[in-house]
Amino acid sequence: MSSHDLVALIQLVGFQMLLYAGMWVAAYAIVGEERAAVRHWLAFSLLSGLGLLLIGLRPHGHPWVTHTLPNLCFVLSFVAVRxxxxxxxxxxxxxxxxxVLTCGAVSMLLLVGPDPADVAPRVATVSGVAAWVLLRSSWVGFAPVHQQFGERTAWAATLVPALFGLLHFLRMARAVASPEQSMELDTPVLINQAVLYFSMVAAAVFNLLFLFLIVLRLMARLTYLAQRDPLTGLLNRRAMQGLLEREWQRYARLRQSFALISLDVDHFKRVNDHHGHEAGDRALVHVAQLLQGQARELDGVARMGGEEFLLILPGHEVSMAAQAAERLRQALAGGPVMLREGLDWPLTASFGVAAPRPGDHELEDVLRRADEALYRAKAAGRNRVVVQPPGSSDHEPVVQACTG
Structure with a gap:
């Protein structure tokens, strides 16, 4: 490759990086909580593109502008991307x-300056920074990427930077071992061509992959919000309905038991009427945190609306669910809740428990019995757990399992 062709390649990669910078500018408006990371990636793309375009000006321009400044841009860009x-x-x-890395590299580059006799220290410094950042980032970044996005994504996100880091390590080693063979990036030698071509590939993989990961995380966040009650963070009615239907289908196919606990906060309207909706919201949040804290990881906990909550307990018979409901009742009634400074309010709830039985034809049969048990708990004086035995008929009385 001739010197003219290599300069054209350098400029092409520089414009490529500026296009990625434009992509991050556009993404900044929609990424929300990822903006801090996007600012760094924008800086990486801008600094890399600027450095390459300044190299493309050689041999014209002031040596400090076309030799030292591009290397400073590269050092800052690698630290920013990491x-x-x-x-x-x-x-x-x-x-x-x-x-430490930035100050050391910048000090070295300013000390060496653009003197043509000091090519080796400049190459060793910049390639050393690049190798350290890329290899270390690949090493420490694999585990969190794997945990958050899966194994395949982790390999895609770390393998290319690691290979690029190895290439920079070889370039640094050559500059240290054979200073007389060190060449600036615009010198048409094989390793410089390899660095430029690999830069194009690595930049494409990094920018497009992490843009995809941002979109993936944003979609996951939107899905989470669509399934959650905004006040308590519990599942909302729609999400719980899907969970109930899946559990019912499992029961219908495999006869794997599950149980429902329906509960309603007692006299909740008094809290809102006497102390305002803010106090009522704090009461609901307290109940939600207690339910979530007591539930197992596989249990579903939802706020169905107002002061009504529903729990689904896979693998539980009705007797086990009654015991779980009683533990919740005792925990909630254990002491007053501070709704605001100077206001402690006793909270209790009524619980209805039900589970599928052989005569059930649809999920609604179980839900109806859980609601009936809840209503009977309230009618019997509140602050109690009531269970309808799964084998009883709809007309038989509900059994009061526990009282407060």
């Missing part, structure tokens, strides 16, 4: 390491 990845993956940014 810190942005740490923020995106919810890792603790290694700011001390970043500062």
């Amino acid at each position: 810190r942005g990845s740490e923020l995106f993956l919810r890792m603790r940014p290694l700011d001390l390491e970043h500062a």
Whole structure:
């Protein structure tokens, strides 16, 4: 490849990086909580693109502008991309390491300057920073990417940067071992061509992959919000309905038991009427946290509306569910709840428990019995657990399992 062709390739990669910078500018408006990471990736793309375009000006232009400044841009860009990845993956940014790396490399580049006789220190410094950042980021980043997005994504996100880091390591080693053979990036030698071609591939993989991961995380967040009650964070009615239907289908096919606990906060209207909706909201949040804290990981807990909640307990017979409901009742009635400073309010709830039985034809049969048990618990004086035995007929009285 001739020097002219290599400069054209450098400029092409530079414009490619500026296009990615434009992509991150557009993404910034919609990414929400990922904006901190996007700012770093925008800086990475801008600095990389600027550095490459400045190299493309050689041999024209002031040496400090076309030799030293591009290398400074590259050092800052690598540190920026690493810190942005740490923020995106919810890792603790290694700011001390970043500062030491940046200060050391910048000091070396300013000390060496653009002197043609000092090509080797410049190449070793920039390639050393690139190798360290890429290899270390690939090593420490694999586990969090694997945990959050899966094994295949982890390999895709770390393998290409690791290979690019190895290429920079070889370039640094060559500069250290054979200073007289060190060449600036615009010198038409094989390793420089390899660095530029690999830069195009690595930049495409990184920018497009992490944009995809941002969209994936955004979709997951939207799905989560669509299934959650905004006040309590519990499942909402729609999400619980889907969970109930799946559990009913499992019961219908495999006869795997499950139980329902329907509960209603006692005299909740008094809280709203006497102390306002803010106090009522705090009461509901307290109940939700208690239910979620007592539930198993496989249980479903939902706020069905107002002060009504529903739990589904896979694998539970009705007697086991009654015991679980009684534990919840005792925990809730254990003491007053501070709804605001100076206001402690006793909270209790009424519980209805039901489970499928052989004569049930649809899920609604179980839900209806759980609601009937709840209504009888309230009619019997509240703050109690009532169970309708799964083998009883609809006209038989509900058995009061526990009282407060």
